Amino acid sequence: MKGLPIRQILVVLLAIPALALSFFIYQAGNFYVGLAILVVTCLGVYIYLSPSANTFRYLFPGFLGFGLFVIFPLVYTIWIGFTKYSSQNLLTFDRALALFRQETVAVEGAATFKYTLFSQGGAQHVLYLEDEKDPTKRFSSDPFPLEAGEKPKGDREPIRLNALPADGKVSGEAMQMAQINRAKLMSPLKALKFALPDDTLVGLEGLTKFASRQRLWKRNPDGTLTNAKDGTVIRPDLAQGFFVNNQGEKVGVGFRTFAGFYNYVRILTDPRIRGPFLRIFVWTFAFSALSVLLTFSVGMLLSVLLQQPDIRFRRTYRTLLILPYAVPGVLSILILKGLFNQEFGAINEMLRAIFGFAPEWETNPWGARAMVLLVNIWLGYPYMMLISTGMLQSIPSSIYEASAIDGSNKVVDFFSLTLPLVLPAMIPILISSFAFNFNNFNLIFLLTGGGPQMVGGNAGETDLLVNFVFNIAFRDSGTNYGLAGAIATLLFILVGALSWVNLKLSARQVKI
Amino acid sequence: MKLKPEQKARLRRLVTHTLLIGFLILVLVPYIMVVSASFRRGNFAPSGLLPDHFSLEHWKYVLGIPYEEVVNPATGEKRVVKAETPPLIWFWNSIKISAIASIGILLLSGTAAYAFARLHFKFRSTTLSSLLILQMFPMVLALVAIYVILDFLGQYLPALGLNTHPGLILVYLGGISGYIWMLKGYFDTIPASMEEAARIDGATQFQTFTQILLPMSLPIFAVVFILSFIAFMSEYPVASIVLQAREKWTLAVGANSFLAEHQKLWGRFAALAVLSGVPITLIFLVCQKFVVSGLTSGGAKE
Numbered sequence: 022m023k024g025l026p027i028r029q030i031l032v033v034l035l036a037i038p039a040l041a042l043s044f045f046i047y048q049a050g051n052f053y054v055g056l057a058i059l060v061v062t063c064l065g066v067y068i069y070l071s072p073s074a075n076t077f078r079y080l081f082p083g084f085l086g087f088g089l090f091v092i093f094p095l096v097y098t099i100w101i102g103f104t105k106y107s108s109q110n111l112l113t114f115d116r117a118l119a120l121f122r123q124e125t126v127a128v129e130g131a132a133t134f135k136y137t138l139f140s141q142g143g144a145q146h147v148l149y150l151e152d153e154k155d156p157t158k159r160f161s162s163d164p165f166p167l168e169a170g171e172k173p174k175g176d177r178e179p180i181r182l183n184a185l186p187a188d189g190k191v192s193g194e195a196m197q198m199a200q201i202n203r204a205k206l207m208s209p210l211k212a213l214k215f216a217l218p219d220d221t222l223v224g225l226e227g228l229t230k231f232a233s234r235q236r237l238w239k240r241n242p243d244g245t246l247t248n249a250k251d252g253t254v255i256r257p258d259l260a261q262g263f264f265v266n267n268q269g270e271k272v273g274v275g276f277r278t279f280a281g282f283y284n285y286v287r288i289l290t291d292p293r294i295r296g297p298f299l300r301i302f303v304w305t306f307a308f309s310a311l312s313v314l315l316t317f318s319v320g321m322l323l324s325v326l327l328q329q330p331d332i333r334f335r336r337t338y339r340t341l342l343i344l345p346y347a348v349p350g351v352l353s354i355l356i357l358k359g360l361f362n363q364e365f366g367a368i369n370e371m372l373r374a375i376f377g378f379a380p381e382w383e384t385n386p387w388g389a390r391a392m393v394l395l396v397n398i399w400l401g402y403p404y405m406m407l408i409s410t411g412m413l414q415s416i417p418s419s420i421y422e423a424s425a426i427d428g429s430n431k432v433v434d435f436f437s438l439t440l441p442l443v444l445p446a447m448i449p450i451l452i453s454s455f456a457f458n459f460n461n462f463n464l465i466f467l468l469t470g471g472g473p474q475m476v477g478g479n480a481g482e483t484d485l486l487v488n489f490v491f492n493i494a495f496r497d498s499g500t501n502y503g504l505a506g507a508i509a510t511l512l513f514i515l516v517g518a519l520s521w522v523n524l525k526l527s528a529r530q531v532k533i
Numbered sequence: 534m535k536l537k538p539e540q541k542a543r544l545r546r547l548v549t550h551t552l553l554i555g556f557l558i559l560v561l562v563p564y565i566m567v568v569s570a571s572f573r574r575g576n577f578a579p580s581g582l583l584p585d586h587f588s589l590e591h592w593k594y595v596l597g598i599p600y601e602e603v604v605n606p607a608t609g610e611k612r613v614v615k616a617e618t619p620p621l622i623w624f625w626n627s628i629k630i631s632a633i634a635s636i637g638i639l640l641l642s643g644t645a646a647y648a649f650a651r652l653h654f655k656f657r658s659t660t661l662s663s664l665l666i667l668q669m670f671p672m673v674l675a676l677v678a679i680y681v682i683l684d685f686l687g688q689y690l691p692a693l694g695l696n697t698h699p700g701l702i703l704v705y706l707g708g709i710s711g712y713i714w715m716l717k718g719y720f721d722t723i724p725a726s727m728e729e730a731a732r733i734d735g736a737t738q739f740q741t742f743t744q745i746l747l748p749m750s751l752p753i754f755a756v757v758f759i760l761s762f763i764a765f766m767s768e769y770p771v772a773s774i775v776l777q778a779r780e781k782w783t784l785a786v787g788a789n790s791f792l793a794e795h796q797k798l799w800g801r802f803a804a805l806a807v808l809s810g811v812p813i814t815l816i817f818l819v820c821q822k823f824v825v826s827g828l829t830s831g832g833a834k835e
Contacts, residue, residue: 045689054685075738076652083645083709089682090707091667094675101677323556326549331542338553340818344560347817350767351785352806355792356567359578359799366578367566399559407825431545460671463769467789491673491770502677509674516669524662 032069036062061085095513102284102506110262110275110503117276121264123179123214125222125234126250134160134223134231138201138210139193144168146206148215149191150182150223150231159185160217167213169205179216182223198228284507294504297480297489305485308393309458313451315398320405321443325435327406328413339410346403354467357396384473386482393483396468397458408450412443449527456516456523460487486512571803578799591804595620618780620801623787624809630698630772630783631765634705638761639754642709646716647742651725661717664710672708673770679704680774701775701783705765712757719753720746756823759816766813784809 039062047055068074068081112120134150141147145164152158160182185191201207211225217233226232238246238255245256246264255264255272262278263271288294323342327335345353360367361382369379382392416439424434465471465488471481480489490512494505536544566579574588593600597619601611648654649661672679680695683704687694694700728741736744747754769785776782782790784805791802817824 042689049688076648076654079644079648079652079742083641083713086641086703086706087664087667087709090679090704091670091675091710093682094672094678095667095670097678097681098670098675323553326553329545329549332546332549332553338557340821341557342553342560343818343821344564344814347814347821348564348810349763349784349813351769351788352810353563355788355802356563356579356806358792359570359802360563360566362578367581411825456669460669460673462671462673463767467769487671487673491676494677495774505674505677509670512674513670517666520666520669521662524665 028069032066036066039065098506099510099513100506101502102508102510103279103281104277104503104506105262105275105280105283106277106503106506107501110277112274112276114257114276114278117264117274119178120274121238121246122236122240123222124237125214125224126237127226128233128235131235132221132233133226135229136225136231137191138167138196138206139191140196141193147191147193148180148182149185150215153230157187159187159189161185161189161191162215165213167206167209169209179214179222182215182217184218280503284504285511287504288507288511293479297475298508300475301480301484301486301489304390304483305459308390308397308485309455309461311394312397312401312458312461313455315394316401316405316454317409317447317451319398319402320407321409323402323406324409324413325439327410342406343403345400346407350400350463351467353400354396354464357399358468361392361396383469386473389469389473389483393465393468397461397464400464401454401458404454408447409443412446413439416442449523452519452523452526456519459485459516459519460512461485462487462491466491567803568807570799571807573800576796576798576800578797579803590614591800592808594801595804595808597621620787620805621808622780623782623784624805626698626781627766627784627809630702630705631762634702634765635758635761637702637706638709638712639758641706642712642716642757643747643754645709646713646720647746649713649717650720651728651742651746661714664713668708668710672704676771676774679771683775695775696777696781698776698781701772704771704775705768712761715757716750716753719750723749752823755820759820759824763813763817 039058043055043058043062046058065081065085068077133153135153136151137149139147139149141164144166146167147164148162150160162180162182165180196204196206201210207228213224215223215231217223221233222236223231223233235249237249239249240246241254245254247254253266255266257263257276258265259278260280261271261275262280263275264273266272288298326332327339327342332338361369363369363379363381363383366382369382373379380391381388383389420438421434424438429437462485465483465485469481469483471484471488471492473482475482480492484492486508490505490508493501493508562582563579565582569582569584570577570579571591572587572589573584574586574590590600590602594614594616597616599613599615602614604610604612649657683693683695683700686700687697691697692699693703723746728745731741731745732738767785768783769789772783773786773789776786779787788802788805788809791798791805
């Protein structure tokens with residue numbers, strides 16, 4: 022390239038913010054993330070400046086996105102599958118420890134302080150404390166946000182107070198007690214903890230004063246914690262992800278912990294998980310296989326019908342029959358959900374009027390499964406129709422002429438000539454359609470929400486494995502990321518293997 | 534009784550038309566019912582081909598136009614209803630997000646596909662296969678990780694965090710492998726001889742890519758754009774977790790919100806569905822020829 026070194030300038034322009042980001046993240050205490058960004062940035066600079074890395078210039082941006090949003094989540098999810106990580110074991114160990122360290126008790130003969138709250142405009146406030154016995158001991162905080170009605174989370178770090186020199190003044194407008202009350206700041210203030218320069222914690226006692234408080238848990242060198250009130254000792258139990266006392270009882274909040282194959286063993290042995298897991302597995306398989314078979318059959322039938330040269334309006338038929346594929350899937354699914362509504366839906370209204378019979382599409386497991394399949398055929402046949410049409414057009418008509426001389430008819434022709442010719446080429450499409458339906462989250466989530474509820478389980482009768490995992494991670498009362506990660510890993514192995522086989526099969530037909 | 538050949542053909546045509554019309558009814562009736570539900574007063578599940586109580590209230594609601602509603606039929610008391618966030622915004626959000634993400638997909642997968650089709654490097658076919666297999670890990674299951682990443686990013690770059698459109702677009706850009714396959718398949722069908730000739734005449738590799746290969750591959754780029762655009766328009770789970778604020782929702786999230794557990798607002802849903810479904814459907818049908826040619830070389834629509 023002549024003239025300006027555009028590439029070099031672009032590289033520098035992109036590298037500078039990336040380096041800055043890496044530095045900020047490192048500074049905020051995330052060493053490894055900062056390092057990773059630094060390494061990736063350097064790699065990028067090298068690739069785009071060194072002539073020998075030419076090939077990777079085309080791959081780098083795509084791989085960056087793929088790595089961040091496909092490979093990383095995959096690895097992360099597999100990792101979570103090996104940990105205890107749920108609503109019971111939510112925090113990291115450090116956060117759980119910090120929570121213990123912030124628990125305080127009132128102490129006898131505690132130092133007490135008069136206080137004034139200074140408004141700094143907006144939600145920012147500064148707290149000023151003055152020792153009641155020794156008025157020369159004065160402290161003030163940096164501005165911190167304090168908002169009415171806001172419930173500060175219990176795990177907030179204490180706000181630091183700094184010693185105020187004798188001539189020091191606090192800026193801002195001093196608030197009267199009535200003002201604080203009116204602004205509804207009293208209870209948020211009470212929920213906050215402050216730390217004096219010597220690390221003593223102070224908190225609001227009653228309404229009028231602050232008092233020093235003692236930390237409830239004292240940290241011992243061996244990692245255990247001692248209760249200052251009753252002297253009990255607790256230690257972290259890494260297998261359970263909880264602190265336990267000498268009697269083995271859990272104390273306080275749980276934390277995330279490495280659990281090995283715990284989640285996998287649970288899938289295999291815990292009847293509350295194994296039961297629904299196996300049922301859902303069988304249903305997922307049946308659903309995918311039937312979906313492929315039925316959409317293919319319907320699609321093939323339609324494309325064969327439309328293949329006859331002496332049929333009028335073929336183009337119109339074809340265009341209108343593609344509609345379910347052209348309309349965004351989410352909308353179609355929701356529309357059909359309305360039609361299948363058990364009480365007011367159009368389908369049952371019609372069936373009632375004609376046959377005096379209304380299937381339970383929503384409450385009966387078999388009715389719901391039938392509905393799911395019907396809707397999926399409705400949504401999926403146009404894709405198969407389009408593909409089959411393409412394949413039918415590639416079959417030379419001469420072979421049919423030959424068989425017509427032998428006195429064959431159309432139906433026999435289809436099964437003895439067309440199908441054997443089309444099927445091998447269709448197999449990769451059928452397999453990928455199987456894999457797609459295996460993970461057809463949207464259909465189930467939007468159509469039935471998994472319902473009806475399985476008897477004696479947390480799962481639904483129409484849930485696919487992918488919905489089951491989603492519910493375990495996000496929906497159930499006890500969100501269990503660890504268990505969800507383990508099932509997700511199994512699911513990935515299954516579908517990954519399937520698409521690997523598929524690749525091998527298609528590679529035999531078309532050389533990659 | 535033996536049929537004459539022409540009678541046989543007439544019978545065959547009759548059966549064919551009957552079957553096709555039967556299918557057409559099954560396909561068209563639900564859509565017609567939705568159109569009629571969007572013009573029917575009150576929020577009832579779609580049924581009937583013509584609206585019995587004609588009203589434009591749902592259309593006004595969806596477009597953000599205020600309208601009067603009778604609250605108490607006995608006294609004739611009325612109130613003015615106006616959508617706080619006009620649902621039309623969701624459609625616009627979806628268009629914006631899908632279009633930008635699709636352009637991003639074109640850039641990322643186009644360059645990568647070029648490398649896979651024309652350049653030689655170690656583990657090329659292994660990498661290509663791995664891309665496809667790794668992508669089989671459904672995005673729904675990666676949601677925990679995606680949430681963590683965006684939450685983290687948002688602390689440093691608020692514009693890319695949770696509850697932002699750029700953040701969602703960024704996540705969507707990860708799903709490129711199917712499109713790489715599609716593009717690479719097309720590049721492979723174009724002989725490299727022209728590019729080689731240009732190289733001999735002194736063109737750089739980048740120039741042969743942008744000035745020779747790209748112009749010849751415009752049809753397949755159109756296919757990739759349309760397919761990814763439609764896939765993003767329909768994407769529900771990731772958008773529902775990433776976008777929390779009502780005014781940031783996409784069409785899929787918003788449309789589903791009308792049918793949330795307790796109150797099912799079918800009329801409003803129907804108006805929104807018609808309003809947003811029609812243009813997308815038309816685009817698809819117009820570009821049908823392109824899309825069909827691309828389908829045979831790539832994966833299923835989501």
